[in-house]
Amino acid sequence: xxxxxxxxxxxxxxxxxxxxxxxxxxxKTLVDVEVLDIKDIPMFNQSDDQTNSAPIQHFNKKxxxxxxxxxATPEYNHSVPSALQSVIEWLSFKIHPLDGKPVxxxxxxxxxxxxxxxxxxLRQILDAPGVNAVVMPGNEFLLGEVHKAFDEDENLxxxxxxxxxxxxxxxxxxxxxxxxxxxxxxxxxxxxxxEDLYATGSIDTTxxxxxxxxxxxxxxxxxxxxxxxxxxxxxxNRGILTVNQLNHFLNSMPAExxxxxxxxxxxxxxxxxxxxxxxxxxxxxxxxxPLAECHPERAFSSVAWVIQQLRNGKQDxxxxxxxxxxxxxxxxxSYQAIRDEDGNYLGINEYVQDIKPMIDWYLEQTGQQLxxxxxxxxxxxxxxxxxxxxATVKG
Amino acid sequence: xxxxxxxxxxNSDSSTNRLLLQFIQKHFTDKADIExxxxxxxxAFNKPTDKKAPIEVQKLADKxxxxxxxxxSTPEYNHSIPATLKSTLEWLSYTSQPLIDKAVMITGxxxxxxxxxxxxxxLRQILDAPELKARIMPSSEFLIGFSLQAFDEDGNLTxxxxxxxxxxxxxxxxxxxxxxxxxxxxxxxxxxxxxxFSWEGN
Numbered sequence: 001x002x003x004x005x006x007x008x009x010x011x012x013x014x015x016x017x018x019x020x021x022x023x024x025x026x027x028k029t030l031v032d033v034e035v036l037d038i039k040d041i042p043m044f045n046q047s048d049d050q051t052n053s054a055p056i057q058h059f060n061k062k063x064x065x066x067x068x069x070x071x072a073t074p075e076y077n078h079s080v081p082s083a084l085q086s087v088i089e090w091l092s093f094k095i096h097p098l099d100g101k102p103v104x105x106x107x108x109x110x111x112x113x114x115x116x117x118x119x120x121x122l123r124q125i126l127d128a129p130g131v132n133a134v135v136m137p138g139n140e141f142l143l144g145e146v147h148k149a150f151d152e153d154e155n156l157x158x159x160x161x162x163x164x165x166x167x168x169x170x171x172x173x174x175x176x177x178x179x180x181x182x183x184x185x186x187x188x189x190x191x192x193x194x195e196d197l198y199a200t201g202s203i204d205t206t207x208x209x210x211x212x213x214x215x216x217x218x219x220x221x222x223x224x225x226x227x228x229x230x231x232x233x234x235x236x237n238r239g240i241l242t243v244n245q246l247n248h249f250l251n252s253m254p255a256e257x258x259x260x261x262x263x264x265x266x267x268x269x270x271x272x273x274x275x276x277x278x279x280x281x282x283x284x285x286x287x288x289x290p291l292a293e294c295h296p297e298r299a300f301s302s303v304a305w306v307i308q309q310l311r312n313g314k315q316d317x318x319x320x321x322x323x324x325x326x327x328x329x330x331x332x333x334s335y336q337a338i339r340d341e342d343g344n345y346l347g348i349n350e351y352v353q354d355i356k357p358m359i360d361w362y363l364e365q366t367g368q369q370l371x372x373x374x375x376x377x378x379x380x381x382x383x384x385x386x387x388x389x390x391a392t393v394k395g
Numbered sequence: 396x397x398x399x400x401x402x403x404x405x406n407s408d409s410s411t412n413r414l415l416l417q418f419i420q421k422h423f424t425d426k427a428d429i430e431x432x433x434x435x436x437x438x439a440f441n442k443p444t445d446k447k448a449p450i451e452v453q454k455l456a457d458k459x460x461x462x463x464x465x466x467x468s469t470p471e472y473n474h475s476i477p478a479t480l481k482s483t484l485e486w487l488s489y490t491s492q493p494l495i496d497k498a499v500m501i502t503g504x505x506x507x508x509x510x511x512x513x514x515x516x517x518l519r520q521i522l523d524a525p526e527l528k529a530r531i532m533p534s535s536e537f538l539i540g541f542s543l544q545a546f547d548e549d550g551n552l553t554x555x556x557x558x559x560x561x562x563x564x565x566x567x568x569x570x571x572x573x574x575x576x577x578x579x580x581x582x583x584x585x586x587x588x589x590x591x592f593s594w595e596g597n
Contacts, residue, residue: 011442047408077524086478128473
């Protein structure tokens, strides 16, 4: 689980920085924490928009990609430091990376209060509609008299404090999972049972008698069906190609294509790259698997929801942006319903593309610009579904 | 005749809080001399170890010290006051602490219906911190909602009821300044205690 830790002070020395470094070090088997400093972020000014400056975009990217955020705040004048406030103002002005993001608040101060009042202000600030973070309730971690709290190796001296901190971090991990359910299209409702994701049934085209999970399912199924290959001609609507031509043709498509049939069995992908070079990883041995074996269990509800949208004709395509490839790419997973002439649902064509080059080309050709500056304008047109981002390769 | 300063709580080029202070300045010329102070040139607070105030902060601090009272007009950003106003207050509390025992009136304007209600509540709590220890006028909320529509071309408030409310608040404030200064003169020792309050020693 990737966590971003934000140091709430821009001072050269900050105990809150020590605290976050300690969390990163102490709990590295639980979470992967990257500590970010805010001192390069300029003072917010709505008349001087610096949203696109490197330090702010760096924060935007790191937060967007993270599963959760931990903010460590000192207390200045019964509130959070202006430096932290300014960062949150930038992150709620033209961009909103904290929207829906699970956030945990911790804080350290010199006095006995341990930042109690600034933590309450921070909760209210993060709850503002422009920020809209999802802050973990309870589990308040206040570190008072912080100048006495650390030993010379920058570890917390008191084992009970460390133990309590660990319990808060563990709660936060569970909280992140709960928020993911909350952000899924059907909310708390688990709709996974609406689809037979284990493909226990069969349809006319299901190849019977072969273990769907076998790594050589393709080879076994080809033998059983006497499937044609190589330079054998296949008649299509409208044309004739050899199987080889058909393969080359599909591999030349500017997208990663995947076919899952209406029985929720993964039948095909245009295999041209190794799994690690793909935008959405697929391995040859996965072909033939039921969809349940291509996704972690926590994603089942979302996967079922997408299939239901397509199967029931509510939508012909469900799209989602998966922001895992950095700011240079804008990777979109499109789940396109495959239907026959009569509109019967046959399965899903999932195509995965980086659409940024197309948009750049369009803008260059037409001389137009996107309002708001970045490709972010496109995200409004997509439905947010967290299915593929959590699809993992098994075995 | 009182001497007040009005602090515009934002660094934005266009601000209805600036308009509001300008209106107050104009509307009460017979009662007070009000100088409007901007904070946009005040650098971001970064808790320097030498505790030295930048020149812009020192100038503002001197004006506060000389004034009979201070009016702060704040917008609302994310349910709170803007970072830039907070930074200004951090500088003041970290250096010469001119707001200690100073009478302060809070006003605010926002584009939406709520009129900066939540940022005013935060500002009260902040000004009440021991390092600032301002004497904030109690029970005197003045909120301007839908502030973009609240002023005419000449910068006057268009709603007569709002003007009357403001007049009441302002008259209260003049009295509050008198009472506060009497109280403060009696309580001189308290002031010394607050000034000894250290950011790190507590």
